[in-house]
Amino acid sequence: MGKLISKIPEGPLAQKWTKYKASVKLVNPANKKKLDIIIIGTGLSGAGAASTLGELGYNVKSFCYQDSPRRAHSVAAQGGINAAKNYQNDGDSVYRLFYDMIKGGDYRAREGNVYRAAEVSNQVIDHYTALGVPFARDYGGTLDTRSFGGVQVSRTFYSSGQTGQQCLLGAYSSLNRQIKKGNVTLYPRREMLDLVVIDGKARGIIARNLITGEIERHSAHAVILATGGYGTIYYLSTLAVNSNPSAAWKAHKKGAFFANPSFIQIHPTSIPQLNEFQSKLTLMSESLRNDGRIWVPKAKGDKRPANEIPEEERDYYLERRYPTFGNLVPRDVASRAAKERCDAGYGVGETGLAVNLDFRDSIKKMGKKVIENRYGNLFHMYKNITGIDPYVEPMRIYPAGHYTMGGLWVDYELMTTIPGLYAVGEANFSDHGANRLGASSLMQASGDGYFILPVTINNYLSDEIKVPKITTDSPEFEAAEKEVVERLNKLISIKGKKSAGEFHKRLGKIMWDYCGMVRNEEGLKKALVLIDELRKEFWSDLNVPGTVNEVNQELEKAGRIADYFEVAELLVTDAINRKESCGAHFREEFQTPDGEAMRNDEEFCYVSAWEYAGEDQPHILHKEELHFEEVEMKVRSYK
Amino acid sequence: MKLTLKIWRQKNAKSKGNFETYQMDSVSPEMAFLEMLDSLNKRLVEADKDPVAFDHDCREGICGSCGMYINGHPHGPVPAITTCHLSMRFFKDGETVWIEPWRAKPFPVIKDLIVDRTAFDKIQTAGGYISINTGAAPDANNIPVNKQNSDKAFDSAVCIGCGACVAACKNASAMLFVSAKVSQFALLPQGRIEAKERVKAMVDMMDEVGFGNCSNTGACEAECPKEIKISNIARMNREFFKAF
Numbered sequence: 001m002g003k004l005i006s007k008i009p010e011g012p013l014a015q016k017w018t019k020y021k022a023s024v025k026l027v028n029p030a031n032k033k034k035l036d037i038i039i040i041g042t043g044l045s046g047a048g049a050a051s052t053l054g055e056l057g058y059n060v061k062s063f064c065y066q067d068s069p070r071r072a073h074s075v076a077a078q079g080g081i082n083a084a085k086n087y088q089n090d091g092d093s094v095y096r097l098f099y100d101m102i103k104g105g106d107y108r109a110r111e112g113n114v115y116r117a118a119e120v121s122n123q124v125i126d127h128y129t130a131l132g133v134p135f136a137r138d139y140g141g142t143l144d145t146r147s148f149g150g151v152q153v154s155r156t157f158y159s160s161g162q163t164g165q166q167c168l169l170g171a172y173s174s175l176n177r178q179i180k181k182g183n184v185t186l187y188p189r190r191e192m193l194d195l196v197v198i199d200g201k202a203r204g205i206i207a208r209n210l211i212t213g214e215i216e217r218h219s220a221h222a223v224i225l226a227t228g229g230y231g232t233i234y235y236l237s238t239l240a241v242n243s244n245p246s247a248a249w250k251a252h253k254k255g256a257f258f259a260n261p262s263f264i265q266i267h268p269t270s271i272p273q274l275n276e277f278q279s280k281l282t283l284m285s286e287s288l289r290n291d292g293r294i295w296v297p298k299a300k301g302d303k304r305p306a307n308e309i310p311e312e313e314r315d316y317y318l319e320r321r322y323p324t325f326g327n328l329v330p331r332d333v334a335s336r337a338a339k340e341r342c343d344a345g346y347g348v349g350e351t352g353l354a355v356n357l358d359f360r361d362s363i364k365k366m367g368k369k370v371i372e373n374r375y376g377n378l379f380h381m382y383k384n385i386t387g388i389d390p391y392v393e394p395m396r397i398y399p400a401g402h403y404t405m406g407g408l409w410v411d412y413e414l415m416t417t418i419p420g421l422y423a424v425g426e427a428n429f430s431d432h433g434a435n436r437l438g439a440s441s442l443m444q445a446s447g448d449g450y451f452i453l454p455v456t457i458n459n460y461l462s463d464e465i466k467v468p469k470i471t472t473d474s475p476e477f478e479a480a481e482k483e484v485v486e487r488l489n490k491l492i493s494i495k496g497k498k499s500a501g502e503f504h505k506r507l508g509k510i511m512w513d514y515c516g517m518v519r520n521e522e523g524l525k526k527a528l529v530l531i532d533e534l535r536k537e538f539w540s541d542l543n544v545p546g547t548v549n550e551v552n553q554e555l556e557k558a559g560r561i562a563d564y565f566e567v568a569e570l571l572v573t574d575a576i577n578r579k580e581s582c583g584a585h586f587r588e589e590f591q592t593p594d595g596e597a598m599r600n601d602e603e604f605c606y607v608s609a610w611e612y613a614g615e616d617q618p619h620i621l622h623k624e625e626l627h628f629e630e631v632e633m634k635v636r637s638y639k
Numbered sequence: 640m641k642l643t644l645k646i647w648r649q650k651n652a653k654s655k656g657n658f659e660t661y662q663m664d665s666v667s668p669e670m671a672f673l674e675m676l677d678s679l680n681k682r683l684v685e686a687d688k689d690p691v692a693f694d695h696d697c698r699e700g701i702c703g704s705c706g707m708y709i710n711g712h713p714h715g716p717v718p719a720i721t722t723c724h725l726s727m728r729f730f731k732d733g734e735t736v737w738i739e740p741w742r743a744k745p746f747p748v749i750k751d752l753i754v755d756r757t758a759f760d761k762i763q764t765a766g767g768y769i770s771i772n773t774g775a776a777p778d779a780n781n782i783p784v785n786k787q788n789s790d791k792a793f794d795s796a797v798c799i800g801c802g803a804c805v806a807a808c809k810n811a812s813a814m815l816f817v818s819a820k821v822s823q824f825a826l827l828p829q830g831r832i833e834a835k836e837r838v839k840a841m842v843d844m845m846d847e848v849g850f851g852n853c854s855n856t857g858a859c860e861a862e863c864p865k866e867i868k869i870s871n872i873a874r875m876n877r878e879f880f881k882a883f
Contacts (some may be wrong), residue, residue, distance in 0.1 A: 034810060048773075055772045058795070068756065068759065068760050069760075070760075071697075071703060071704050073697065075701050075702050076697045076701050087781075090689055122773070123776075126776040126777065126778055127776045128774065129829070131768070131769050131776075131829075132769045132791055132823065132827050132830050134778075134793035134827070135789075137784055140787065141784050141789075141812070142783060143780060155822050163703065164701075168698035169796065173763070173768035176763050176764040176767060176768050177768040180765065186760075190762075223785050238699075238703060240696040240697040240698070241696060241697075242696050243696075243697065274669040277670055277675075278671075278674060279671075279674050280671075280698035309717045384720060384724055385724065387669075387728055454773065488667075498682070500684075501677065501680075512718075545686060545687050545689050545690065551651075551692050551749060551753065552650065553690070554690060598731045612673055
């Protein structure tokens, strides 16, 4: 395992980051200007890193596939952003936030990284507030918080149900300031199609201009991937439909290990699929479970309208199975329970793939007004999409792919296994273990981008100050560009009959059925066969109209889906390898007699980091053993 | 249901566009508008024809990517929603639906329904920020903010930058968009410090990139999917006058 050196600093947990910062190498201001940094993605981690590195004086090039950085998918986060401020005086602390994350992640994350994420969370809130992010406030003018995701403290800062949007627009504003100053150059509507590695170091990218189709070479002394996750592998997910892991996957194929790919969070409360053309599953905040009761009919295939089913014929299955936590069990547990009922034939709606989330009792008890104040905007959105009024009838909900805890393997400095290549935010694997707690993705992405990477990257760049501007005329750039062009031409010249989207949809179904909320070895092995068959069909029956030298959205999609076949294989491979149930990864073979997840700490208390070994070669598994020095490993129970 | 679509097709910025007619025979009322277009595109791709290009991403009304003129309204005939949230329930069997890109000089058409909105980014870059470096912020509760102002700032800050206000305006004015950002910061103590420089810089850039002036018709407010209020424009004007 020699290749995986996590570089966690020595010393007590609470002093690691302070100690690291005090001893990290620095780059003097005059030298910073000579160093180029490429950042892919403009979400909270990407825009945060770009603006901060710009402020420090580096020469930053920022890329996004959208027409504007303000549209990165961080924008869609609803609930809030955690920080250990303890403004409520309710006993919160950095340690408690750290502990909740480690436990919530089912003991599959690194203590050192998680502690640091908790530590910088307070600075993140300070910074966003200073940037003018309008977080909710109390009448005295101080910041308000709410509790979230079943923890015992109130540490979630929020802006109504649009916290991600407000934080992202804050990050976008700080990015704009550096663009105006000339420290950051923005390249919108660009898609990274390959990473260029020279003498073992990340030195640049090949990008496609999505307007002109032109293939561009960009060089830098370091490359940062802030490209988000791979949740759209299920086709239907809560993610933006163009979110994709292709940039990370290209980097993986150039030598960056991919860690814990099978750890994907399925969010329990999204609006279910309504028709076969559906492209997206809209999230309904999990806060709804505070006042809504989840149920299905007791009789199989009962197609009566929900309101006509009398109380005694309803099965409030979460309350039945988990009397202590009831409807407030964690996301993974609630998702699996919904699937279990629907698979057994008790689901509601035309497809039978939905359960009721009923506000009848809460409305009766507290009145419509109270419910409207709490959830008015969500009810409005729900009615808009489905045509059903949740004040009158229960909402129908079903789980949906939401967030990927897995991602590129990084060390404490957020560097991947390719020197000079970094991964931040959801694109890396490091802080959420096997399951992410609510409101901690904004926190981690912002912490990585604003406060961690801009410190750690100096350690690498201090050795790069003598390296002159990287030329893009080298054979490595030449070869990478050639490969990119060949692949685009290959995609466009198949001239089959089917659209890229159709393949994505079918791949998504395979992944959802066999590698979704519940997995077993037989299904996973079957998935590998099906993925391989579909991939062959893709490469022989895809059609991409038009040319490569123009706006061609089908070509963009096709390239991403081609990568997704490979990502899917690795994901399934990782799920087969991990013969335990932990967090969001639930293997049917490994459960307690009453159907709960059963971890195997003896054999699987490690990060699985996969090395790409070449076309059609099996990936090579590297294990980073996890050591828990501060926290004692326990079994989660919600009975 | 059956629909006749009249869609603006334009190969690129330089070519002249025109409306093409497409018959849709089986549109489900449960589809979202963009999913209806997805199904048209699937059909076109399978017939090796060029699919209709349009911007879209989150498909939950928050990223601001999507936007098209539908039957004479930005984001379609239903108030307070984006195109991606527009359900086909709101259309009738047999209806003809006209679909066009935003039409405004500062938003040139790139292809079909995609327009170039970088003019918006230029305005934000000119001054849509508070100048504070990472690490320099005081403790968040050291900046108390009156709750009413904070809530108002939030109401202005929910703008998604889609461009519907410009498309709706007969003058192609971006005043609603610009004033939303100016207002957000003007209402917060953090933003007051450089309020004068900000409003001048943003208004100057707004004029420079070619947006028109406001003549108080209120079309922007009526069509804004996020219900940004025209009172923001009044506030921006006050801020602007105070800046000299």
